[in-house]
Amino acid sequence: MRPVSYSRVRDVATAIATVTADAGAAYLAGGTTKVDMLRIYAEASQRLVDINDLPIDHIEVQPDGALRIGAMARMNDVAMAPLVMERFPVISEALVLGASAQLRNMASMGGNMLQRTRCTYFRDAEASCNKREPGSGCDALTGVNRGHAVLGTSKHCIATHPSDVAVALTALDAVIHVQNTGGHHAYPIDDFFLLPGGTPQREHPLNHGDLITAIEVPALPVGRNSLYLKVRDRESYEFALASAACALRLENGVVAEVRLALGGVATKPWRARRAERALLGQPATRESFARAAAEEMSDAVARPMNEFKIELAQRTMVRALETLAARGDVS
């Protein structure tokens, strides 16, 4: 790790002014991505501005029923908050199934949105990687790409987005609140995460100095009947090969409302809109679930080692839907 300078800030305005004024500065939250990135030279900040003391760690319900999570709220604290467990089990489960207890005590919700891909070539300074060094090529295309994406890829990058909770938040139409020296911006989560296209180095619309202050989840009764299903090489402390965030409401055995998003198979947290459309009004049977899942994956593009993900993603969706359907019409 190269030398860095450090300062701790206590209020949001100072934090934003400090980072905005210095092109080499970056926010330091839990550090579980940032310290790792600096140590492996994948990022090169010269100054860290510690935002752990900022008063933006609330987890509360708004008057309109929306859930507001402060950017500095820790993954474990959000996962274990009774109102999150009750209203949005999919958020709680996605958090608990991510990282480890220690990392979740450190990691913030804002930092989670900005974590970097686990693509091994991105992490390896010797490799060609368009995300780390734009224009240098992508070693994953011809290398070990078993863990890589099959949806939303481009010829420049096929890295998966690693976050679990962002998948749950995508299914629920969360909004990311950002502040900068010019004011406040609110990004629907699906617009926040960018497809790689020709610019895989650009993963989100934030500019230097923009601070995520909160994540808001709209009041959504169907959220109470939701789950996160994560399939991986080992049962815990591992990133997803395929995952599904799902919320479901049936009326007389027919799908009346559904939310579905995928992790582990796409270059961004992937809202499965095709599957959702195919499910609405259909009987809650294995056959209609499988048809919708196949529809979602119909233009997936596999590489030699990750073709299995196309089938795995479908099975993951079907199992998530079946599990929720079996719980009945609870909402």
Add this chain to the structure above:
Amino acid sequence: MVASHLPDAVQGPGPVDVVLNVNGATHVVRIEPRVSLLDCLRDHMNLTGAKKGCNQGACGACTVWVDKRRVVACLTLAIACEGREITTIEGLAENGILHPMQKAFLSEDAFQCGYCTPGQIMSAVALLAEGHAGSDAEIAEWMSGNICRCAAYPNIRTAIRDVRDGVGGVGSAAR
């Protein structure tokens, strides 16, 4: 408070005095801001209990507590711990008497090479305080951040159950 410790003052990148509270005692170490809590403990404070396995958050050998919460010291910057309370495996025994979890690890043979053990014990004591040791499955899930290359997992779970249930004379749960 000295000027360099005022909130917005920029410190480093060269060595600066950092005041740390470790195991109840105050220490001043002269380190660069980039130094991790793990390297600070091991290389600057002679507290070598916390181990360096991966240095990237993936193994848990470096687990310590910051303000009573278990964290990985390899991804924590020491300077970011100023004003916080750090506890390491060296601070677990009281007046020379081992913590019940340390005793249980000994009596249940919950280790082979011992490299992961300080991290396992710091995690295990926190696990009981968090209330995540209800079943073996819950213990396994909430202890998954501590990898054991020797695969002593069954004995580690037994030691945790012993302390949880107060069996084998190791006393009751976390203090």
